[in-house]
Amino acid sequence: MASPKTSEPPYYPLPSNQHHQNYVVYLPSASRRRQSRRRILCTAAIVLLAAAVYFLWPSDPDLDIARLRLDHLRIHTVPTFAVDATLRLTVKIINVDVYSIDYSSLVVSIGYRGKNLGFVTSDRGHVRGMASSYVDATLELEGVEVLSDVIMLVEDLARGSVPFDTITEVRGRLGVFFFDIPLKVNQ
Structure with missing residues (x-):
């Protein structure tokens, strides 16, 4: 009876020479592969966390003052040179974050040529995440003395535009998930 054929190749012993050379082959062990996977996963997690913090940081x-309209202007010359004016303001609040803003106050201060003329305060409001909102307000200036700037004011009125300086401050809270983060912005 013939021996059954096996699928394994036959074993041939290495020839014996006088000069033996030893070869060592290092194969990565399973624990080293796990360590390299862990390093890759940790690095990826750190990169994702840094990206999330960068994009989600409030x-x-x-x-912006979207609209400033002069409704009323009156110039007094007696007893001193003074101006009465009524200004209508529209302030645009642009929220670039994914979080909502609940503001408790919005204060707009108006100045002319470095002198503070007055300010207006608005009530509470809400701006959704990645949206904008407009706030209307009326500023009434009475008896503002601009004697030193009369010539510049007359020139500006003759040109048809008066360059006012504005400083806007908003106070409120950012709605981040279930938390409220205090907010104060000056521009």
Whole structure:
């Protein structure tokens, strides 16, 4: 009876020479493969966490005076040179974050040529995440003395535009998930 054929190749012993050379082959062990996977996963987790913090970190909202309209202007010359004016303001609050903003106050201060003329305060409001909101306000200036700037004011009125300086401050809270983070912005 013939021996059954096996699928294994036959074993041939290495030839014996006088000069024996030893070869060592290092194969990565399973524990080293696990360690390298852990390092890759830790690095990926750190990179993802840093990216999440960068994109989700709360930033200040942008505030712009969208509209400033002069409703009433009266110039007094007696007893001193003074101006009465009524200004209508529209302030645009732009929230660039994914979080909502609940503001408790919005204060807009108006100045002319470095002198503070007055300010207006608005009531509470809400701006959704990645959205904008408009706040209307009326500023009434009575008896503002601008004697030193009369010539510049007359020139500005003749040109048809008066360059006012504005400083806007918003106070409120950012709605981050279930937490409220205090917010104060000056622009």
